Amino acid sequence: MNRTFLIARRELMAYVRTVGFWLSLLSLPLFASLGGVIPMLAMNSEPTRSVAVVEVASGAPLKAGVEARLTARDRERQVDVISALVIPEAGIEASRQVQALGEREGPEVALAEARRIAPTAASGYRPPKADLRLAETPEAVLAAAPGEAREAVVRDLLNAEERTLDAVVLLAREADGPAARVWSAKASDDTVQDAVSAALREITRAERYAALGVGVESVREIDAFRPEVALLSPRSESGGEVSFRDRLPALIGFGFGFLLWALVFTGASILLNSVMEEKSNKILEVLLSSASPGEILTGKVLGVALLTLTVMVVWGGLGGAGLVAAAPDVARDIWSILSRDGLILYFLLYIAGGYLMYAVLFAAVGAFCETPRDAQTLMGPIMMLLVVPILAMQFALRTPDALFVKVLSWIPLFTPFLMSARIPSGGVGPVEIAATTAGMFAMAIFMVWIAGRAFRAGALSDVKLSWKTFGMAVRGGR
């Protein structure tokens, strides 16, 4: 087997055989899955708190209003779950409609709509566990005189070993509006406090509107009103209203640019550490007696590329499979965008160019260093340079044709990230794509040349790394 491939294989296997590699490989999909499951588990494992509401003082009663709003909380949670449930089968737009319907008409109507548009998904619906349940106020509390005596009774009730209540809400009207004292069995649990606070805010608002002559129904309607503001563009797929699908290319571009950045950064850092380890362990000199510097550099760059590619394929495969299972419409849209106009080909070119430019540079720096501290002199400015495309990509997400983003796209070191972010949104001409890509590969070849000379000199050198020594190495070659 060719020496380059032997070195690449060793590099790949050195990482693949470690526990850390498998932990890293599996951690992202695991956390991504947990990210979806944990909120649901947390919602269902939360205890249902028994809450008694007591009217303390005279004035317009608050109890009925607060109880109504505490009960409504449970129904709102049901609507949230139903609208999330329909996404895989009916899409994001349909989910928004179910959410709006549920907020207006209640969870029963939302569920009926969900059963109509996403029957399979809706058949799996289970109402989430309520976090609050209204309970009868114990006689002892009602019988006690308002004030300290009543609060003493409440304290004893919540402190009892076999208590039936988790919280008691004492409502009162103060001079500046409704107020409450919430007694909770657990000092750290502020769920009831938050719920009562929200309920009193709503009641106060309704009362103030009423004082101004606006009826309760009108207030409710105003609150439930969601204006339909449509974004229209002649560039949208329908030629009119802009849908999520129309926004998808920009998101894909941004996502890919970020992924490429992470890939380059991770791969190049692995390479830097690997070369540094070989330099500090004095393996590099033995390798140099068996293979040329070019073969070693190429083998290592290739090995780490295979490593990062393996990670990307596994993550991409799992992510794709998850997306197909959870949201087939979105998956279909993403695939149709990726397969349009040779976008995948561009992405592959930018992966190759971007990785090559930075990987060889990091490897060459590593050849001069035995510890990360040795590498700081050169790595600091390189890292700062790598921050620029991350900032520019955020502009590219909204305005891919902004002058600032366009200019940066022509700088070869930023081309792979920014062009990846811009091309999917359209509006980038073939001349600009061809010219920037050619510039990127010219730069990559130049970097390979620089790195090859620096690597050769650095591998056997004992001198401390600095811009001067690195420059001398590039000029001197070997």
Add this chain to the structure above:
Amino acid sequence: MDAALRLDTVNKRYGDFQAVKDLSFVAETGRICGFLGPNGAGKTSTLRMILGLQPATSGRIEVLGADDGRKVRDRIGFLPEERGLYKKMTPVDAIAFFASLKGVPDGEGRKRAREMLEAQGLGAARHKKMKELSKGMAQKVQLIAAVAHRPDFVILDEPFSGLDPMNQQGLEEMIRGLAERGATVLFSTHVMQHAERLCDKVVLLARGRKAFEGTVAEAKATTRQFLELEGDIAAGAVTALPGVSHVETIHVHGQVKVLRATLASGAAGQEALRAAFVQGLDVRRFELKAPTLHDAFIHLTGDDPDAVAPRAEASA
């Protein structure tokens, strides 16, 4: 005899520092050649030039018939001065990997690795990770990795450094084994005893220049025998003995001294001793000593091989 290695007026400069100056020597095929000199004498620079890892500033190097070591790198085995192997690899994996870079198929490399480890008493350690091995064991593994592809020419840079006497002896046996197999061995060292025991030929290097090239016996012949005398003796009385050319005081303990009397070329030590006893000198101990390679080195170069010369900084 064929030359496996031939250097002709080789020079190496690092900026203003001349590491190697007009160096010429030959290593004959199938022989063990010692490349001797103190630290910083230019040995490592020369070995790197032979391997083609660094270019010579001027001069010509011919290795196994090629004008560049890189052209015949598959036929060369190299053990660098500062050693290291992949810490997480097993000895078998490491040996097979380095052999594969020299063109040995993986299966064959593993087979050879197991056999060679077994022969060196490291059979039980073959599945351990390198980081779990003792320094001596790791050094043996590295030497095996350097020669598992059965090279025609083996270059060992300070192979004995850091080894205990037991492992040094084992390593000497390995080096003899390589030569018996027909390989040419060039090893650098600043410890003359190893060279004295192993080498068919030595090249002495001092401050980048060759000070001597020849057999160990020839090197020793450049310096003379001496008598070591201990007793209450005056140095002047010893100088007057027949055949003694020079006397130096090695040690003084009150009235008792240890004197070293260098004999003139061709002089017999017995004559001088007889004269000392006839003259009634208070000789309590005497020893007629043949010169060592260490003595020869000092005589030839004026340097102590154990001293550290200013080290060449490999420039970028």
